[in-house]
Amino acid sequence: MTLKKFSTSLVMAAATLVLMAGCGSTGTKEATQETSKDTKTEVVTVSNYNYAKDKIDLTFEKVPERVVTVYQSPLEIMLALGLEDKVVAASQLDSDVKPEFEKAFEKIKYYDEAPSKEEVMGLKPDLIYSWYSYFGPEKLGEVTDWIDRGTNTYMMQNSGAVKPDTLQNEYDDILNIGKIFKVEPKAEAIVKEMKDEIKKAKKAVEGTKPVKAIIVEVSKDGMYRVYGKDTIGGDMASQLGAELVAADEQSIGKEDLIKLNPDVIFSVYYGENIEREQAEKSIMDDTSLASLAAIKNKRVEPVVLSEVYATGIRTLDGIKTISQGLYPDLGNE
Structure with a gap:
């Protein structure tokens, strides 16, 4: 007073x-x-988005205590920041949590299917932390309705909320969660390690010819989905000094891939080891692609989806995977 x-x-x-x-x-x-x-009450305000992709301010008058996380990156960011005790439910993992998080993950209630709107309401969360798609009209609905009920929301920026996807968006998401939960030093240390990895790779290859690279996901119809310059994977490759071919394309065919003739092909996969092996074999064993430099030099590199899309804590893994694929000699230095 x-x-x-x-x-x-x-x-x-x-x-x-x-x-x-x-x-x-x-x-x-x-x-x-x-x-x-x-x-004095310390109020935290961060910027985020609604389903219309409009920027909104989120206000946190206290640290959230009951958090629902859906999809890989939101959960693993919480675990990396030591916030597993705040998570009341998790769902929709593309792959097992990183080994260092397994013990913490055992404490969390896991839903094989993403919780319905009614189930989430029953959990009485004070924060729903997920990807853009989870707040669609057929799922949880508009974020402002939840905020009006007293439940804050946070959607990963690179999950569809903004374009283009960038490394900076991943950094900002981690830093924002650190701010909301008042663990800023941990969040800042995680982001610093990611930035340092980029700097290390760029410095090591200064003055060398850029490596022609492409990041693709093999489709059943003989087409390839391209992770171009506006994707997180593409931004990683570009920042690491690669010459990203088909950078503006969303998909290409085999003839296009042959004309581009990249030095390195990163093949995106989901799930466990069998999918990883198939991601490599589907390109390496395709006789119609035998003329490619990447095939001849055996430089087809599998990369898991969580390292090139809405990457969260796996941003560092993605940077390392792409860096080592571009510059294999770095791993021996």
């Missing part, structure tokens, strides 16, 4: 008491400061 809110009579009475007690002005000032400090 400030001096302006006191009535005149109270101010006079307080002054009289101070004089009678023989207290100095310093003692009164210290008491006021201590009271202000004790009663």
Whole structure:
């Protein structure tokens, strides 16, 4: 409470008491400061998005205690920051959590299918942390409806909320979660390690000819989905100094791939080892692609989806995978 809110009579009475007690002005000032400090509420505000992709401000008057996470990156960011005790439910992992998080993950209730709107309401979360798609009309619905109910939301920027996808968006998401949960030093250390890995690779290959690279996902119809310059995988490759071919394309055919003739092909896969092996074999064993430099030099590199899309804590893994694929000699230095 400030001096302006006191009535005149109270101010006079307080002054009289101070004089009678023989207290100095310093003692009164210290008491006021201590009271202000004790009663101050630290409010955190971060920017995020609604389903219309409009930027909105999210206000957190206290650290969330009941968090629902859906998809790989939101959960693993929480685990990396030591916040597993805050997670009341998790779902929709593309692959097992990283080995260092297995013990923490055992404490969390896991849903094989993403919880329905009614199930989420029953969990009484104060934060829903997920990808853009989870807030669609057929799933949880508009974020502002949840916020009006007292449940904050946070969607990963590179999950469809903004374009282009960038490494900076991943950094910002991690830093924002650190800020919301008041674990900023941990978040800053994680982001610093990612940035340092980029710097290390770029410095090591200064003055060398850029490596022609492409990141693709093999389709059943003989087409390839391209992770171009506006994707997180593409941004990683570009920042690591690669010459990203088909950078503006969303998909290409075999003839296009042959004309581009990349030095390295990163083949995206989901799931466990069998899918990883298939991601490599589907390109390496395709006789129609035998003329490619990447095939001749055996430089087809499998990369898991979680390292090139809405990457979260796996941003560092993605940077390392792409860096080592581009510059295999770096691993021996």
